[in-house]
């Protein structure tokens with residue numbers, strides 16, 4: 001969430017977070033070398049939807065103004081919390097050299113590429129985030145018991161990825177002894193679902209590029225729309241096979257069986273008024289297709305579901321929530337049926353893939369602890385990018401106001417730093433964000449009734465054409481018999497004459 005150098009008591013009290021990339025004094029945001037400058041943070045002032053009735057009670061409102069009001073704004077191709085790095089897909093001292101960042105189907109990686117990806121994830125799980133630290137208390141307790149010990153912790157790169165998802169979905173703490181308010185979600189059930197998860201992945205990919213010192217490193221994706229009840233990536237060379245001894249656990253041959261989750265004690269945080277910290281607890285649990293109480297989530301989405309959702313024309317529809325109908329966002333998120341009609345009992349596409357995993361990956365506050373989350377969301381993002389490419393929406397198609405809190409167009413997505421709005425992620429990735437997908441999309445298949453309709457229309461057209469030609473021919477012959485000039489030119493006439501003469 002915040003750069004380490006900004007969370008000192010003085011830094012927090014000043015409300016300014018504008019570090020220097022070189023660590024020099026009087027060089028906020030690398031201003032001395034033209035990289036950037038320290039500016040006031042713009043926050044969204046438009047009204048949010050009616051789902052959140054506790055204005056003033058949550059640190060995440062008008063993010064990040066509860067903590068900081070000034071931040072770096074970087075020039076040109078520079079980026080990062082201190083403008084010390086390059087935008088995605090660019091490298092070099094002046095950030096002017098392009099590097100391809102191509103996200104590919106994880107099943108199509110070579111054995112060596114799979115091994116490298118799994119090892120990179122494991123390294124990210126064990127490497128302390130070089131820049132960012134996480135808050136472990138809400139703002140009223142952030143200066144600690146003595147008022148001068150700020151409550152932030154180091155966290156690993158991968159656990160930061162988990163924590164930021166948890167922080168965005170956690171309940172609003174309303175005070176000791178009062179029930180926390182759960183009707184709030186800064187990253188799901190609203191138009192920001194796709195833009196938030198897009199930035200979430202970009203940040204992990206960028207952190208891993210830096211960790212590996214490889215600016216071309218790209219997260220792969222899992223095509224989860226394969227139907228059936230088999231998790232094809234649940235193998236020991238990828239995300240871990242099922243244990244032979246416990247159907248809810250991972251095989252000990254997988255490195256992921258050694259991973260321990262963070263943010264598990266959500267009831268404790270909500271009753272004690274604390275926040276998840278970097279403490280790891282239990283192993284990952286996963287039992288794909290194993291939810292015997294919900295047969296509907298025992299199967300993966302079908303390829304046709306992807307083709308169908310890509311044809312939903314409108315990005316989002318009022319009330320811009322999990323009840324929206326004919327909304328592309330609510331359809332790919334999976335609260336609507338794949339053709340866009342809202343149905344409260346439906347779970348499709350992204351939601352269905354989560355619930356299919358049946359374990360850590362199916363519980364919103366915990367799900368990124370299962371590394372399948374990364375691959376599931378890169379595929380969701382690939383579908384979003386294909387939709388943007390096909391429909392070329394205007395920026396105004398993304399709602400400016402009355403979306404659930406956190407989801408308006410100009411809201412800074414919680415808890416990312418430096419501040420980044422939903423609208424900044426509502427653009428095609430290859431042209432604007434420095435990465436692309438190598439993907440093929442299921443064709444537009446037709447239903448039986450559509451095929452029958454098309455066959456009837458084609459038959460009627462053929463009948464009409466034959467009828468028209470026959471009518472013309474009959475008329476022409478009767479005209480000739482009656483001694484009229486034929487409709488065709490001289491040549492035809494001569495031939496006709498010769499023919500009639502020879503017959504005579």
Ligand SMILES: O=C1C=c2cc(C(=O)O)[nH]c2=CC1=O
Pocket residue numbers: 188347351352354355361362363364365367368
């Ligand atoms: O991690 C997630 C888990 C989810 C479960 C549902 C559901 O539809 O019940 N949706 C989810 C989204 C997640 O991100």
